[in-house]
Amino acid sequence: MRKIILIILDGLGDRPIEQYGGLTPLEYAFTPNMDRLAKNGICGLMDVMEGKTPESDEAHLTLFGYNLKKYYTGRGPIEALGVGMNLMRGDIALRANLASVDKNLIVIDRRAQRIRSTKEFVEAVNKMEIDGVKFFLKPGTEHRAVIVMRGENLNDKISDSDPHKVGVKVKKVRPLNESKNAKFTASVLNKFLAKSHEILNNLEINKKRIEKGLLPGNYFLTRGAGHFRPVPSFKRKYGMKACCIAGAGLYKGIGKLVGMSLINLPGATGSVRTDIRGKFIAAKKAIKKFDFVFVHVKGCDIFGHDGNFEGKRHFIEKIDKAMQVLLGIDVPIVITADHSTPCECKGHSNDPVPLLISGPGIRPDTVKNFGERYCKFGTLGKLKGKEFMKKIMEIA
Numbered sequence: 001m002r003k004i005i006l007i008i009l010d011g012l013g014d015r016p017i018e019q020y021g022g023l024t025p026l027e028y029a030f031t032p033n034m035d036r037l038a039k040n041g042i043c044g045l046m047d048v049m050e051g052k053t054p055e056s057d058e059a060h061l062t063l064f065g066y067n068l069k070k071y072y073t074g075r076g077p078i079e080a081l082g083v084g085m086n087l088m089r090g091d092i093a094l095r096a097n098l099a100s101v102d103k104n105l106i107v108i109d110r111r112a113q114r115i116r117s118t119k120e121f122v123e124a125v126n127k128m129e130i131d132g133v134k135f136f137l138k139p140g141t142e143h144r145a146v147i148v149m150r151g152e153n154l155n156d157k158i159s160d161s162d163p164h165k166v167g168v169k170v171k172k173v174r175p176l177n178e179s180k181n182a183k184f185t186a187s188v189l190n191k192f193l194a195k196s197h198e199i200l201n202n203l204e205i206n207k208k209r210i211e212k213g214l215l216p217g218n219y220f221l222t223r224g225a226g227h228f229r230p231v232p233s234f235k236r237k238y239g240m241k242a243c244c245i246a247g248a249g250l251y252k253g254i255g256k257l258v259g260m261s262l263i264n265l266p267g268a269t270g271s272v273r274t275d276i277r278g279k280f281i282a283a284k285k286a287i288k289k290f291d292f293v294f295v296h297v298k299g300c301d302i303f304g305h306d307g308n309f310e311g312k313r314h315f316i317e318k319i320d321k322a323m324q325v326l327l328g329i330d331v332p333i334v335i336t337a338d339h340s341t342p343c344e345c346k347g348h349s350n351d352p353v354p355l356l357i358s359g360p361g362i363r364p365d366t367v368k369n370f371g372e373r374y375c376k377f378g379t380l381g382k383l384k385g386k387e388f389m390k391k392i393m394e395i396a
């Protein structure tokens, strides 16, 4: 039976750093374990979305072999699945920030001073029904929440209420096309947001916050509306029973969308302090029960967004050290990234990402180090993201 452990290091790819003598953080980092895997395996570079700069969710779905045109539901539904909500075909899901607004609806803080949890706020407005549409909410991490609209005649072609900056008024949700359903969805959501604002303003917890000199959490800024529809499962596509080990909600959501079992680890946070070793130990255990284990590690992307190449290099070294627990197991290990997040860009780029496949029976190429410039000479050559699953299954 074929088995694979896939480790996706989010935003791993980078560009030459002057202070590192023109090496990338991955090339400069001390990574004896990944180098050993590279030496015993085959390497290549991957153009994940064929020249397009991907968002993480798009990139992951592409790598798992899902055609975005057909199956991409927008970010909202994936986030909703990631926080453990069950969705039905036709549901509209949105991401939300609990924000602080003044009496004229001017946004003072988009994150209500990075409030620790939205739990009490979400509960206060959960399950509201307006014009036959039911609203379900669940807290995300910190100031985040997810809103699901369930009912007839809904459409996801609606704008954000989040103005994406402070000092301006909350935006009215507008339909993005002429359809009756988009107009209806926007109007119902506007009613919900106004009603919620009223309820939140009168919450005891907000009165206490104001007494303490804090800003109230009194408005849900929405974005990323998406229409949920189920996709064919990973198992059906590849015949492999798969599981997902991830910290951040988005990646759990992707796993759940494609029907992977979620393995929850308390130490897996999706932040730069996540328990990487714990994830790898869990992967080693899970591969006994599953055929395909997807492990997601977010940190490199966060440092890339901050332009912090020292942080990124250190984090890569931490990953490498943790990888010790996976050496010597008789299952092919694949390591790659969903996209590059070069420190000089402080954002994603379309630079190809390094890729290695290492495991029993795989005939190695001449690449001895895991790094962008070395992988270029591997026998995998330059792969497209949509060919990835086929290729690794062939080799494994």
Ligand code: ZN
Binding pocket: 010, 011, 055, 056, 057, 059, 301, 338, 339
């Ligand atoms: Zn990413």
Ligand code: ZN
Binding pocket: 011, 056, 301, 302, 305, 341, 348
């Ligand atoms: Zn990113």
